Amino acid sequence: QVQLVESGGGVVQPGRSLRLSCAASGFTFSSHAMHWVRQAPGKGLEWVAQIWYDGSNKYYADSVKGRITISRDNSQGTLYLQMNSLRADDTAVYYCARDGQQLARYSFDIWGQGTMVTVSS
Amino acid sequence: QSALTQPPSASGSPGQSVTISCTGTSSDVGGYNYVSWYQQHPGKAPKLMIYEVNKRPSGVPDRFSGSKSGNAASLTVSGLQAEDEADYYCTSYAGNNNWVFGGGTKLAVL
Numbered sequence: 001q002v003q004l005v006e007s008g009g010g011v012v013q014p015g016r017s018l019r020l021s022c023a024a025s026g027f028t029f030s031s032h033a034m035h036w037v038r039q040a041p042g043k044g045l046e047w048v049a050q051i052w053y054d055g056s057n058k059y060y061a062d063s064v065k066g067r068i069t070i071s072r073d074n075s076q077g078t079l080y081l082q083m084n085s086l087r088a089d090d091t092a093v094y095y096c097a098r099d100g101q102q103l104a105r106y107s108f109d110i111w112g113q114g115t116m117v118t119v120s121s
Numbered sequence: 122q123s124a125l126t127q128p129p130s131a132s133g134s135p136g137q138s139v140t141i142s143c144t145g146t147s148s149d150v151g152g153y154n155y156v157s158w159y160q161q162h163p164g165k166a167p168k169l170m171i172y173e174v175n176k177r178p179s180g181v182p183d184r185f186s187g188s189k190s191g192n193a194a195s196l197t198v199s200g201l202q203a204e205d206e207a208d209y210y211c212t213s214y215a216g217n218n219n220w221v222f223g224g225g226t227k228l229a230v231l
Contacts, residue, residue, distance in 0.1 A: 035220075037167075044124070045159070045167065045210050047220040059218035100172060106155035106214040107172040114166055 002026035002110050004096050009115030012086055022079040022096030022112055030054070030074035033099035035108055036081050038092035046092075049081065050099070064090075086119045093117075125150065125211055125223035132229040138199045141226045143211030144192060149221050151192035155214035158187060158196045161225075162207045170209075171196060198228070206230040 008020040022034070036048040049070040050059045058070050069082040079096050093116050097108035126144040133139035143150065143158075150156055156174045159167035169178055171187035174194065184199045194213070198205055211223040 044225040045212070045222045047212070047222060050218055050220075057218075061219070095166060100157075100169070104157070104169065104172040104176070104178060106153070106220070107157035107169055107212075108159070108167070109169050109172070109178065111166040111168070 002098075004098065004110060004112035006094065006096055006112045006115035009094065009117045011118045011120060013121050014087060014119055016086055017082070017084045018086060018117060020081040020083070020094055020096075020115055020117070022081075024077045024079065024098075027098070027110075029072075029077040032101060034070075034072065034079045035097045035099060036070060036079075037095045037097055037108065037111075038090075039095070039114075040089070040092045043092075048094070051079070083117070086117075088119050091117060091119045123221070125213060125221055127209075127211060127223035127226045129224070130227045130229065132231055133198075133201045134231050135201050135203065137201050138197060139201060139228065140195050140197045141209055141211075141228065143194045143196070143213075143223050145194075145213055145221070146192055149213040149215040150189065150194050152216065153214045154189065156187065156189055156194040157212050158185075159210045159212070160205075160207045161210065167210065201230050203230050 005023045051070045071080045093114040095114045096112045098110040100107040100109040158171040161167045174189045175187040215221045
């Protein structure tokens with residue numbers, strides 16, 4: 001079945017780096033744009049970044065621009081989020097989500113279960 | 122980009138209908154027919170319920186419907202059932218490959 005599985009979360013000190021991964025299965029990963037969306041504890045959802053199906057274009061929320069990089073390896077069916085200079089307000093569950101594309105344009109039609117990132121000294 | 126405005130809570134009795142609003146601006150909700158709604162149960166991932174304002178993905182009951190007027194969108198849940206109790210989030214495409222979410226609405230089925 002269509003599935004996204006995130007990994008790589010954990011506890012990290014402020015200013016340090018962390019890389020999240022999202023393994024896709026059950027669909028043609030290389031045909032879909034992908035997103036990262038985060039949710040701080042007890043808070044709402046926040047769009048973080050998008051990458052096109054071929055990795056040629058990447059877009060970021062202003063809140064993370066310059067500190068976070070989205071990338072993908074289509075040969076491995078994996079999406080990544082490299083997070084640098086982490087701050088306390090980056091503490092959140094990070095979800096990867098599939099772009100709905102032609103079937104559900106400008107929406108997120110499949111979500112992973114999320115991985116928790118805690119930034120704390 | 123400011124978050125879309127949703128009421129923090131909504132409620133209804135089983136069988137009733139409830140409508141959740143989502144207010145944005147002409148730069149997001151009002152500018153594009155790309156409003157989507159997500160259901161999130163505690164500790165679970167969000168689930169797409171409505172896309173492109175009023176379209177339902179396969180498998181979503183037709184009790185869920187969406188609409189939009191000007192800068193405001195809404196989600197209506199008819200024939201409320203206990204399993205509809207969850208948090209609901211709206212989101213809108215905001216141009217320039219940017220998306221903005223609402224703050225979420227906690228729906229209680231009394």
